[in-house]
Amino acid sequence: MILVTGGAGFIGSNFVLDWLAQSDEPVLNLDLLTYAGNLENLSSLENNPSHIFVRGDIGDAKLVPELLQNFQPRAVINFAAESHVDRSIHGPEDFIQTNVVGTFHLLESVRAYWSNLGEKPKSAFRFLHVSTDEVYGTLGPKDSAFTETTPYAPNSPYSASKAASDHLVRAYHHTYGLPVLTTNCSNNYGPYHFPEKLIPLCLLNALNGKPLPIYGDGQQVRDWLFVKDHCAAIRRVLDDGKLGETYNVGGWNEKANLDVVNTLCEILDELKPRTNGDSYKAQITFVKDRPGHDRRYAIDATKIERELGWKPQETFETGIRQTVTWYLENQSWVNNVVSGEYRQWLNKQYS
Numbered sequence: 072m073i074l075v076t077g078g079a080g081f082i083g084s085n086f087v088l089d090w091l092a093q094s095d096e097p098v099l100n101l102d103l104l105t106y107a108g109n110l111e112n113l114s115s116l117e118n119n120p121s122h123i124f125v126r127g128d129i130g131d132a133k134l135v136p137e138l139l140q141n142f143q144p145r146a147v148i149n150f151a152a153e154s155h156v157d158r159s160i161h162g163p164e165d166f167i168q169t170n171v172v173g174t175f176h177l178l179e180s181v182r183a184y185w186s187n188l189g190e191k192p193k194s195a196f197r198f199l200h201v202s203t204d205e206v207y208g209t210l211g212p213k214d215s216a217f218t219e220t221t222p223y224a225p226n227s228p229y230s231a232s233k234a235a236s237d238h239l240v241r242a243y244h245h246t247y248g249l250p251v252l253t254t255n256c257s258n259n260y261g262p263y264h265f266p267e268k269l270i271p272l273c274l275l276n277a278l279n280g281k282p283l284p285i286y287g288d289g290q291q292v293r294d295w296l297f298v299k300d301h302c303a304a305i306r307r308v309l310d311d312g313k314l315g316e317t318y319n320v321g322g323w324n325e326k327a328n329l330d331v332v333n334t335l336c337e338i339l340d341e342l343k344p345r346t347n348g349d350s351y352k353a354q355i356t357f358v359k360d361r362p363g364h365d366r367r368y369a370i371d372a373t374k375i376e377r378e379l380g381w382k383p384q385e386t387f388e389t390g391i392r393q394t395v396t397w398y399l400e401n402q403s404w405v406n407n408v409v410s411g412e413y414r415q416w417l418n419k420q421y422s
């Protein structure tokens with residue numbers, strides 16, 4: 072079996088669902104169920120004995136060794152993290168705790184388990200760490216995209232905490248020989264995306280007649296990756312990635328935020344027109360910029376294509392249409408996700 076951490080979050084739950092749709096190999100899912108974790112994402116697995124869910128912290132130095140001992144996974148895929156830049160600006164401590172200290176304890180637990188494995192399972196074992204392109208910092212409009220050798224230059228408490236975790240993972244390979252793999256991916260989007268992030272937030276606000284908040288001039292560029300493409304990339308890296316290497320995963324879809332939100336509005340205008348006949352674009356509102364806002368991220372995903380044969384299947388246009396359709400068809404998921412805690416966050420961030 073494999074151990075997935077953070078498997079009730081956005082990308083982790085998509086990964087678990089995709090994995091069990093393609094494989095009989097069981098998944099042990101360890102997730103703390105913070106505000107971002109949602110077991111409803113996994114409700115289709117309720118009666119599936121191949122999915123074992125445990126609520127717990129990756130930093131729990133008693134629980135994690137017990138789980139590893141009892142379940143003997145052949146791989147650990149680490150998605151668990153605090154993941155939202157704006158929250159890291161309001162309160163960085165949770166990010167240090169989970170992303171840095173938590174990853175450290177997880178590595179220690181995994182190292183102890185792996186060291187005691189027999190020769191065959193030991194050489195087959197993998198620790199795959201899921202990271203972000205934000206560790207590379209920000210690009211100017213004409214700079215070439217991030218490659219795996221771009222120096223780290225994180226700018227937010229979130230990206231700094233992810234960079235720290237990447238360095239620890241790297242060091243555990245270099246020093247202890249732990250068989251690690253790291254992926255650095257760009258902005259994901261798709262089903263089960265928590266509506267604090269740009270795309271689901273604007274989708275929900277649009278449908279609820281609320282402003283679509285664009286930070287600053289809206290010309291910040293992100294490289295959008297459909298979540299299922301990301302999950303496929305992780306499976307490829309897990310199967311055939313070279314130990315100790317990092318792989319950049321991107322969608323080859325650089326878009327300015329304002330263009331993303333305009334596209335979203337156009338699809339909504341077509342699929343669920345406003346009753347007064349206006350475009351949803353009328354709800355776009357420019358708001359105060361994010362402090363330290365990175366201007367542009369772009370991933371050069373040549374290495375993973377050349378070495379592992381992975382490339383994204385979705386363009387932004389096909390992926391965003393699927394995403395909008397999913398949200399329109401899953402209103403009960405949406406309604407349940409908009410909890411009290413989430414409403415407090417909206418008041419704090421946007422008031």
Ligand code: NAD
Nearest residue numbers: 077079080081082103104105107108128129151152203259
């Ligand atoms: P998310 O915030 O939606 O989910 C994180 C999950 O981790 C939640 O289910 C949460 O309950 C769980 N978690 C948090 N702290 C934990 C702890 N201490 N122990 C166990 N579980 C804990 O995040 P996501 O968007 O699914 O991102 C997954 C990973 O991918 C993260 O490591 C993130 O840094 C990385 N990443 C995300 C994106 C993106 O666009 N979403 C882009 C690049 C990299």
Ligand code: TYD
Nearest residue numbers: 156258267268269270284285286291293328
């Ligand atoms: P986000 O989804 O938070 O991801 P990240 O900060 O990790 O890239 O934001 C994506 C982009 O959209 C980023 O440039 C910030 C911007 N943004 C807005 O303009 N308005 C918003 O309300 C949010 C949440 C983000």
